Amino acid sequence: MNFEHLSLTIENNVAYLQLTRRALHLDMAEELLHAAIHCQHNNDVRAVFIFSEDSLFNAGGDLAFFAAQENLGAALSEMTTYLHGALSVFNNMSAPVIAYVDGTAAGAGFSLCLATDLLIASENASFVMAYTAAGLSPDGSSTYFLPRIVGERRSKELMFSNRKLSATEALDWGIVNQLHSSEDGFEQAKSLAKNLAKGPTQAFASVKFLVKSSSTESLDTQMQLETQHIAANAQGKDGQAGIQAFLNKQQPRFSGEQ
Numbered sequence: 001m002n003f004e005h006l007s008l009t010i011e012n013n014v015a016y017l018q019l020t021r022r023a024l025h026l027d028m029a030e031e032l033l034h035a036a037i038h039c040q041h042n043n044d045v046r047a048v049f050i051f052s053e054d055s056l057f058n059a060g061g062d063l064a065f066f067a068a069q070e071n072l073g074a075a076l077s078e079m080t081t082y083l084h085g086a087l088s089v090f091n092n093m094s095a096p097v098i099a100y101v102d103g104t105a106a107g108a109g110f111s112l113c114l115a116t117d118l119l120i121a122s123e124n125a126s127f128v129m130a131y132t133a134a135g136l137s138p139d140g141s142s143t144y145f146l147p148r149i150v151g152e153r154r155s156k157e158l159m160f161s162n163r164k165l166s167a168t169e170a171l172d173w174g175i176v177n178q179l180h181s182s183e184d185g186f187e188q189a190k191s192l193a194k195n196l197a198k199g200p201t202q203a204f205a206s207v208k209f210l211v212k213s214s215s216t217e218s219l220d221t222q223m224q225l226e227t228q229h230i231a232a233n234a235q236g237k238d239g240q241a242g243i244q245a246f247l248n249k250q251q252p253r254f255s256g257e258q
Contacts, residue, residue, distance in 0.1 A: 005021040006032065006035055014047045014194055017039075017049065019051070023058065023063075023065075024058060025079070035086070036086040039090075040093040040095075047196040047197035051100040051101075056104050057109050063134060083140055094205035097116045101113060101120075102185055103125060105127050110140075111139065113175075119175065119177055120176070121176045121178075122180055122185035127170055132160060150173045203239070206232075
């Protein structure tokens with residue numbers, strides 16, 4: 001697909017989604033939603049890798065764009081509808097979504113990172129909420145994911161103070177999964193995406209669903225959901241392939257199909 005503010009290519013079951021605009025505005029948010037939907041409905045996509053080759057991963061909302069709007073409320077409502085739709089699609093698709101940050105992720109850029117399944121960063125990375133510094137409240141699902149990752153008090157600290165969180169702190173707080181040097185971080189993250197693209201995609205989809213549902217379901221309901229998912233996966237192509245490979249002491253070859 002051709003985009004103006006993003007680049008999307010698919011190779012060996014990995015969708016490489018590059019952010020090519022430094023700040024988010026209406027058109028970029030709409031493109032992000034279209035890219036997410038394309039990945040969700042493309043059977044060749046078994047992992048999504050989001051990155052930017054700029055020193056700035058993404059600065060969040062484009063304040064110059066905001067200032068130019070005659071009806072800012074309407075423009076922001078439309079923009080966040082696209083952005084939130086994209087994040088919802090990424091969360092509900094079967095494929096794991098990985099992001100790599102080698103610079104600053106601010107505002108909605110930070111929110112996007114929080115909404116991915118796995119976040120890899122270089123030692124140069126940093127993260128800042130930034131919203132209240134401009135008199136705005138957070139969006140981009142950050143008020144949903146950040147408290148679940150770091151707790152309410154640390155979330156409020158970052159949202160009130162807008163202090164920059166270093167890559168090391170982000171790793172310590174559980175925001176970042178892996179930390180690498182800037183020289184090899186991108187390749188490490190890319191390798192992870194490639195490996196996940198070879199995995200049991202439907203089992204990964206179950207992991208995504210079950211982890212998300214665990215915060216709202218009772219213990220008994222959660223265990224019922226676990227039963228349903230493991231039974232369905234065991235009877236699927238990848239479940240059968242995995243079981244037979246284990247019994248035959250071989251490496252499984254997963255197709256990503258149910």
